[in-house]
Amino acid sequence: MIRGSTLRTVRLGVKNLMLHPLRSFLTTLGITIGVAAVICMLAVGEGASYEAQQKIKALGSNNILLRSVKPAELETQQQSSMAPQRYGLEYEEVEILRETMPAVRVVVPVRELNKSAAYGEFQVNVPVYGTTEQWMSVSGVKLYEGRFLVEADSRYSLNVCVLGTHTAGELFPFENPIGSDILIAKKSFRVVGIYGPRDDSESGALAADGIVIPIESAREYFGELEIRTSAGSREFKMVQLQEIKVQIEGEGNQLEDNVVATAASIRQLLTLLHDQPDYVIDVPLEKLQAAKEQAQIWQIFLGVIASMALVVAGIGIMNVMLATVTERTREIGIRRALGAKRGHIISQFLVETVVLSCAGGLLGVALGIAAPMIVEAASGMKAIFVPSFAVLAFTISAGVGVLFGIYPAWRAAQMDPVEALRHE
Amino acid sequence: MADPKSGNTPSSDVLVRLDHVERHYVMGHTVVRALDGVDLEIKRGEYWAIVGRSGSGKSTLLNLLGCLDRPTGGHYYLGGTSVGELNDDEISEIRGQRIGFIFQSFNLIPQLTVLENLEVPLFYQDIDPAYARQRAVDLATKVGLDERLDHRPLELSGGQQQRVAIARALMNDPLILLADEATGNLDSRTEQEILALLDELHSEGKTIIMVTHGQTVADRARRVLYLRDGKVEQIVKNRESAIHEDAVLEQ
Numbered sequence: 001m002i003r004g005s006t007l008r009t010v011r012l013g014v015k016n017l018m019l020h021p022l023r024s025f026l027t028t029l030g031i032t033i034g035v036a037a038v039i040c041m042l043a044v045g046e047g048a049s050y051e052a053q054q055k056i057k058a059l060g061s062n063n064i065l066l067r068s069v070k071p072a073e074l075e076t077q078q079q080s081s082m083a084p085q086r087y088g089l090e091y092e093e094v095e096i097l098r099e100t101m102p103a104v105r106v107v108v109p110v111r112e113l114n115k116s117a118a119y120g121e122f123q124v125n126v127p128v129y130g131t132t133e134q135w136m137s138v139s140g141v142k143l144y145e146g147r148f149l150v151e152a153d154s155r156y157s158l159n160v161c162v163l164g165t166h167t168a169g170e171l172f173p174f175e176n177p178i179g180s181d182i183l184i185a186k187k188s189f190r191v192v193g194i195y196g197p198r199d200d201s202e203s204g205a206l207a208a209d210g211i212v213i214p215i216e217s218a219r220e221y222f223g224e225l226e227i228r229t230s231a232g233s234r235e236f237k238m239v240q241l242q243e244i245k246v247q248i249e250g251e252g253n254q255l256e257d258n259v260v261a262t263a264a265s266i267r268q269l270l271t272l273l274h275d276q277p278d279y280v281i282d283v284p285l286e287k288l289q290a291a292k293e294q295a296q297i298w299q300i301f302l303g304v305i306a307s308m309a310l311v312v313a314g315i316g317i318m319n320v321m322l323a324t325v326t327e328r329t330r331e332i333g334i335r336r337a338l339g340a341k342r343g344h345i346i347s348q349f350l351v352e353t354v355v356l357s358c359a360g361g362l363l364g365v366a367l368g369i370a371a372p373m374i375v376e377a378a379s380g381m382k383a384i385f386v387p388s389f390a391v392l393a394f395t396i397s398a399g400v401g402v403l404f405g406i407y408p409a410w411r412a413a414q415m416d417p418v419e420a421l422r423h424e
Numbered sequence: 425m426a427d428p429k430s431g432n433t434p435s436s437d438v439l440v441r442l443d444h445v446e447r448h449y450v451m452g453h454t455v456v457r458a459l460d461g462v463d464l465e466i467k468r469g470e471y472w473a474i475v476g477r478s479g480s481g482k483s484t485l486l487n488l489l490g491c492l493d494r495p496t497g498g499h500y501y502l503g504g505t506s507v508g509e510l511n512d513d514e515i516s517e518i519r520g521q522r523i524g525f526i527f528q529s530f531n532l533i534p535q536l537t538v539l540e541n542l543e544v545p546l547f548y549q550d551i552d553p554a555y556a557r558q559r560a561v562d563l564a565t566k567v568g569l570d571e572r573l574d575h576r577p578l579e580l581s582g583g584q585q586q587r588v589a590i591a592r593a594l595m596n597d598p599l600i601l602l603a604d605e606a607t608g609n610l611d612s613r614t615e616q617e618i619l620a621l622l623d624e625l626h627s628e629g630k631t632i633i634m635v636t637h638g639q640t641v642a643d644r645a646r647r648v649l650y651l652r653d654g655k656v657e658q659i660v661k662n663r664e665s666a667i668h669e670d671a672v673l674e675q
Contacts, residue, residue: 005547005550008547008553015535016535019535330531331533331534333531334531334532334533334544335533335544335548336492336516336519337490337492337519337523337525337531338519338520338525338544338545338548338592339516339517339519339520339521339545339548339549339596340516340520340548341512341513341516341517341548342512342513342516343513344548417492418487418492418493421492421527421531
């Protein structure tokens with residue numbers, strides 16, 4: 001019925017709209033603002049979720065982190081005797097994990113000590129990590145100089161250490177630390193390497209502070225008893241491992257499945273091994289998934305709010321089109337008398353509405369691409385524009401045009417030609 | 425009468441045939457009989473005038489003839505097709521293909537140029553735009569407006585607008601030309617011009633049906649139908665015009 005003439009119908013529609021440029025522009029404005037708002041809100045939502053995800057990703061989404069925590073009952077219990085409080089993860093659990101968990105690439109024990117380190121007159125208080133040669137692969141750091149720990153270091157409890165870049169800078173402001181000996185709690189360790197952040201992410205910067213030593217050396221030289229003096233009271237505690245990092249193998253979805261499955265197994269295992277809640281299991285992937293989900297809900301919420309503007313704009317368009325139809329009653333009568341079918345009239349007015357809303361949509365997309373940058377500059381909120389937002393918003397605007405154009409067009413088509421011709 | 429939709433034409437020269445056509449309006453509890461049993465036969469190439477006072481039903485009759493309205497009783501055959509039984513799309517098609525309208529108030533579309541106004545009827549027939557444009561130019565030339573193709577209706581005089589309307593009515597090469605008080609809005613000099621143009625079209629073989637309330641205008645037609653209270657009062661064969669018509673036919 002309208003096959004080849006679609007283009008001409010569109011041209012006619014544009015021409016009719018241009019007869020009232022201001023009216024058309026004002027009608028369009030609502031759609032423009034609505035589309036820009038939708039894109040902007042989605043971009044703000046995306047920005048928020050991106051930031052959350054980055055933080056979690058830095059922890060490594062293929063890792064499962066087990067950490068020792070002081071159980072709540074020990075926390076409140078007044079320390080009466082010199083007997084140390086025992087809790088937390090233990091060495092043998094590392095072996096159990098290595099042997100029982102499938103899909104595990106590495107299991108890295110971490111014993112964290114707070115010791116002072118010194119080289120000549122320079123002294124720092126940094127975390128000292130007793131760990132294995134695999135630590136680097138699970139910690140978001142890379143080797144800058146020298147070598148990292150090797151298996152033999154742990155096996156023979158060698159007193160070698162690897163310094164974080166920041167720590168190295170503090171202890172050795174003037175010379176190359178490799179090959180020098182430093183004192184960690186009065187024990188001598190030889191510096192064999194320097195590690196540093198893999199990129200400039202936040203966690204990488206944290207990793208730049210610290211000293212890494214073989215886990216067996218840590219155990220041998222410093223033991224497990226930790227005495228902490230605070231506010232006049234003394235605290236004795238025995239914690240074997242502060243942390244066990246488990247890295248899962250696999251790629252993509254396979255990896256995600258492995259992480260989820262292994263995390264569940266580890267939870268079960270630790271429930272059996274521990275009689276008190278003295279550990280936490282941190283699965284960055286789960287957090288990531290949760291963060292993604294939450295971000296999605298947030299984004300949908302923002303998008304829906306912004307879409308209200310589009311609905312309001314659609315009502316505005318419908319209002320204008322109803323007025324236009326009334327105004328052009330005579331023209332409708334003429335066209336009907338000259339052979340236009342109802343379908344022709346419907347498509348003529350529908351095309352006008354859709355042209356209006358699509359023009360508004362395009363302007364809105366342009367504004368919507370610019371707006372996130374403005375928001376970011378003005379408020380400091382992160383906003384990320386994704387092309388699919390523009391596609392979505394534009395599609396909605398076109399849909400609004402069709403939806404709110406149908407009724408006026410139908411009204412126009414239903415007019416009685418005789419009545420329409422008589423209309424003044 | 426066997427198959428009312430197709431045919432029932434005693435002679436193929438009969439373009440319009442009204443069989444006891446009625447058009448009744450229901451207004452509240454009263455029935456207005458705008459047309460009350462009209463019989464009429466119009467043959468190809470004839471020039472008719474329908475005359476009557478306002479309220480006589482002549483506008484209703486014209487709307488029926490133009491397929492803008494449907495009879496509530498009786499049958500109307502246009503070129504062999506019974507119009508009353510068609511659906512809206514079919515009846516629109518009939519209007520687009522078989523009818524040419526000329527209105528008292530010209531009824532050009534104000535935002536379109538002369539050329540675009542002329543193209544409107546063929547637009548709805550899915551006809552090649554290039555052909556439509558050529559035909560529009562040809563017909564504009566025929567009515568003497570080839571210099572005004574890009575003007576808008578409001579930039580033209582009344583007489584010129586009516587010429588555009590006549591050209592538009594010819595675009596689809598209709599079976600019948602329907603003129604509704606075609607000269608009602610024009611001064612007497614322009615009226616003569618337009619009537620001369622209609623005479624010319626008639627002499628070329630067009631079938632013309634004109635509604636008017638003016639006797640002088642009606643005198644131009646070969647046959648005059650006097651309508652009164654929705655009924656045919658009398659049909660008069662107009663001698664002067666008839667002679668003119670015969671002369672044309674002899675040529």
